[in-house]
Amino acid sequence: MDKILKVRNLNYSVNKIDIIKDINFDVLKGEFISIIGPNGAGKTTLIKCLTDNLDYTGTVELKGKSIKEYSKKEKAKIISVVPQEYTLPFNFKVIDVIKMGRNPYRDNKGKEEIKNNKNLTYRAMVQTNTYNLRDRFYNSLSGGEKQRVVTARALAQDTDLIYLDEVTSSLDMHHELEIVELIYRLNREEETTVISIMHDLNIASRFSDKILFLNNGKIVEYDTPEKVFNIKNLSKAYNMEMLIRENKLLNYREIVPLRINRNINKKDKKIHIICGGGTGEYIIEKLFSEKYDVSCGIIHDGDSDVRVCESLNIECIKEKPFSEFSKKVIKNYNEKIRDSDIVLITDVPFGKHNITNLRLLKEYKNKKIIILHNNNRDFIDGESDRIINDLKIRENVLYAYNLKELFEYIEEID
Amino acid sequence: MKKNKLSLIILGVFIVSIIFLSLSLGAVKVNVKDIINIIYAKTLGTETTYSNLDSSIVYIIWNIRLPRIIVSLFIGGMLSIAGVTYQGILKNPMADPFVLGISSGAALGATIGIISKISFNILGLNFISLMAFAGALLVIFVVYNIARIKNEVPVTTLLLSGIAMSQFLTAILSILMMLNDRDLNKIFFWTMGSLSGKGWESIANIIPYTVLGFIILMYYSKDMDILLLGDESAKNLGVEADKIKKIILVTASILTAASVSVSGIIGFVGLIVPHIVRIFVGPKHSKLLPLSFITGGALMVVCDTIARSIIPQEIPVGIITAILGAPFFIYILKKKKAEVF
Structure with missing residues (x-):
């Protein structure tokens, strides 16, 4: 040329x-x-x-x-x-x-x-x-x-x-x-x-x-x-x-x-988010911009939440599309949950595969958990609703009816 | 095209009638038939054609009024095309031939010529005219160089330095007028402009400037259009902006200096005529320049005729141009400003 x-x-x-x-x-x-x-x-x-x-x-x-x-x-x-x-x-x-x-x-x-x-x-x-x-x-x-x-x-x-x-x-x-x-x-x-x-x-x-x-x-x-x-x-x-x-x-x-770069200090609060299907996008970005230490998962690859994590360089535990969560992924998940100060459940719907997230989380009796309200999230014959209801009555679990409450809770929790 | 031709014919008829009207009016009224006879005999025929007329009338028409009218036409035309040029180059509708301090320079030069009482002639120009010419050119040179930054001459600095220089020179002029009250009348008449007593030799003096100046400006008329887009756009469209701006600025300044050296300072023509013509034909210079020349010339003939015939005493023509021109201009501006600016 x-x-x-x-x-x-x-x-x-x-x-x-x-x-x-x-x-x-x-x-x-x-x-x-x-x-x-x-x-x-x-x-x-x-x-x-x-x-x-x-x-x-x-x-x-x-x-x-x-x-x-x-x-x-x-x-x-x-x-x-x-x-x-x-x-x-x-x-x-x-x-x-x-x-x-x-x-x-x-x-x-x-x-x-x-x-x-x-x-x-x-x-x-x-x-x-x-x-x-x-x-x-x-x-x-x-x-x-x-x-x-x-x-x-x-x-x-x-x-x-x-x-x-x-x-x-x-x-x-x-x-x-x-x-x-x-x-x-x-x-x-x-x-x-x-x-x-x-x-x-x-x-x-x-x-x-x-x-x-x-x-x-x-x-x-x-x-x-x-x-x-x-x-x-x-x-x-x-x-x-x-x-x-x-x-x-x-x-x-x-x-x-x-947004314009703000001079805010990195927060040492570690937050793990259980999300998927785009329910996490806004929350992930918001917490990231407030400089929280954020991680996500387990999500199936190809989910738009995964893409947001990738473009923001956020750690995300992911599994191949449509597949059962492997042992390796589950191990990573457990480590993350153990490590985190707060676990956040977005209004993500639960089905055959991602219900694993909840089943595993149930075992962490003293974990601080925040749940975002959603009436129609159960696609697995009531199992997810049962787990959520069990979690709800725990002392260290907060139930947020909207995003505003959600972010207020995050700030309040030490 | 047809419409253009028709307007040209109307304009031509209009100009010729103004000239004849102006020839016949004055302290002595002369009828049109006699005027035609005199001009015909003087240019083509023999002297016998008007042998039945009073020789003083022949003298008034041929030696006094006709040359004065032709000078008026030229002066009005020169000032108008200089105005077109300044407004175009400076991209400023307020610009006229005098905004850059040229008038003050010429007036100061002339005043020094008057009070110094030196008298000699070069090429038909007397010392006062020469001093006016020199003053005008000197000022434009100084102002241009004050405003210049390397190769560029920003419009704002050019206008500002022109205005500052103008104020400065006017102040000196006022001091000179105070100190030389014997010549006050003469200086005053000069600063207000007058075409009184201009004969055939004045025409010979300004013709070369007029013709050459007009040809140069017409040659660059397309470039002047494009320069209105701004220097950089003009350069990107293949116009040698810096060079051409210099050439036409100098040309317009010489036109102004030449007219001032003959008639003194006649204000307002160079400002309003371009605007009036622009209202009718738009901003394209290939039309604007010739039509401004004709219109400015005609306006000047009308004003000068009024100046010399309305009262027994002659009024400086600059006063008439301002008194007539300003209200007319304001009227036109009010009516048609949306299309021009």
């Missing part, structure tokens, strides 16, 4: 403060690259350097030739930039704004070229769904419409490489996806190389071939979304807690932002 962009030792500083530090990377023709990173990471500055709009040091090679060797017009035939929408000082008609995209080709006055200008302007309008806006005044459009017009202008430039600078931040989710899908189609069908600063990590993860992860002006990682999106990289850069999981529905790695 041809390299369209080759960046070596790129540095940019203002007043001796480095904004961009020692950037090296290559982009192949036809790739879809997303640049991500927290605010102030230098993303926009990087694009300004890559388009030769700032005085950087180092080299930026475009199609095998230094970008500085191109004239402004030649460059504009290869690179286009979609900025965030903005208001113009004077009110142009939409069609006039889009036609400006043909400016690099203005000197070509042949019949063929004039026809080409018209066709490409028209195509850009159709692609961005702006044709019916063409006679309106640009400044009277909504933010989303303006963004589509500015995008159309860049498409009319008909370039090999297109840069986008957080173009979706003013858009609602419909128009966000519309623009991204349009760019993605352009990328897949016409092999236009796309380098886009992405505000939304999930959009970046879903559509990109590669992620360029920037922090403090340096590249943290430049690789596929699967490799770049991990808790260690992201939570450090964004200074927050997040959850990363496979989105099976759309087949991409999904990031769920949880």
